[in-house]
Amino acid sequence: MTTPPKYWLIVPAAGIGKRMQSDVPKQYLRLDNRFVLDITLSRLLHNADFSGCMVPLSAQDHWWLDTESAADDRIQTCTGGAERADSVLSALHALDGQANDSDWVLVHDAARPCIHRDDLSNLIDTLSGHPVGGLLAAPVADTLKQAGGGVLPEVETTIDRSRLWRALTPQMFRFGQLKAALEASLTNGDPVTDESSAMEFSGNMPVLVEGRPDNLKITVPADLALAGFILSRL
Numbered sequence: 001m002t003t004p005p006k007y008w009l010i011v012p013a014a015g016i017g018k019r020m021q022s023d024v025p026k027q028y029l030r031l032d033n034r035f036v037l038d039i040t041l042s043r044l045l046h047n048a049d050f051s052g053c054m055v056p057l058s059a060q061d062h063w064w065l066d067t068e069s070a071a072d073d074r075i076q077t078c079t080g081g082a083e084r085a086d087s088v089l090s091a092l093h094a095l096d097g098q099a100n101d102s103d104w105v106l107v108h109d110a111a112r113p114c115i116h117r118d119d120l121s122n123l124i125d126t127l128s129g130h131p132v133g134g135l136l137a138a139p140v141a142d143t144l145k146q147a148g149g150g151v152l153p154e155v156e157t158t159i160d161r162s163r164l165w166r167a168l169t170p171q172m173f174r175f176g177q178l179k180a181a182l183e184a185s186l187t188n189g190d191p192v193t194d195e196s197s198a199m200e201f202s203g204n205m206p207v208l209v210e211g212r213p214d215n216l217k218i219t220v221p222a223d224l225a226l227a228g229f230i231l232s233r234l
């Protein structure tokens, strides 16, 4: 009788939030007097049964110990890396000895606190029997323009958006496959901005699971208030 796979959570939180233009990394900005990181972690850990959670932090992080999450014994931390992919790989290596190759790993941006429990459940239910895994994503709803050169960006062409999706998180893959794919991509210098792209470079076709478009990644200053409004309505 084979034991069922476990589910592990990785929440990369080692970024500095340059585009947020704040003196505090965006995962430590507050909404309703709670750290964004605490909101994200609680919305994930309260709505799915994870065997453990690994949070890669910056080596210069001095906020973590002030979070409510630091007291949660389900959560471990490790040191992240220069890029998001390095931080995720660091977390995978930190889970060596705890996770089995066939276990599922869900990777979710700390900067996405608006994750809805229905999206989380739908992702897990849709992919648990799939050989590769996949990601939450949203079909592109705007007309997309490709910019040409010039001081003022000018339209070079309009992109056919009929088959285009915006990648969201969580992204869900098997522990062994994801670790091998990220190691290969980082060694090869592949342009990897999410887990799916590493899996794609390794020859896989991850499944796109449609998710809510309000699964916002807090990136620029205007996103913080918008995230607060979305959370107030969830």
Ligand SMILES: Nc1ccn([C@@H]2O[C@H](COP(=O)(O)OP(=O)(O)OP(=O)(O)O)[C@@H](O)[C@H]2O)c(=O)n1
Residues within 6 Å of the ligand: 011, 012, 013, 014, 015, 016, 017, 018, 019, 020, 027, 056, 080, 081, 082, 083, 084, 085, 087, 088, 109, 110, 111, 112, 217, 218, 219
């Ligand atoms: N070296 C890095 C870079 C990013 N992240 C995390 O990956 C998520 C998504 O990345 P992004 O939105 O780009 O965050 P930052 O890199 O902090 O933002 P910026 O690019 O504006 O600096 C964030 O939760 C961020 O903390 C990480 O763990 N390690």
Ligand SMILES: C[C@](O)(CO)[C@H](O)COP(=O)(O)O
Residues within 6 Å of the ligand: 084, 109, 166, 167, 168, 169, 193, 194, 195, 217
């Ligand atoms: C992982 C991600 O959120 C999917 O859209 C995105 O790639 C992160 O990009 P960032 O530049 O690290 O924010």
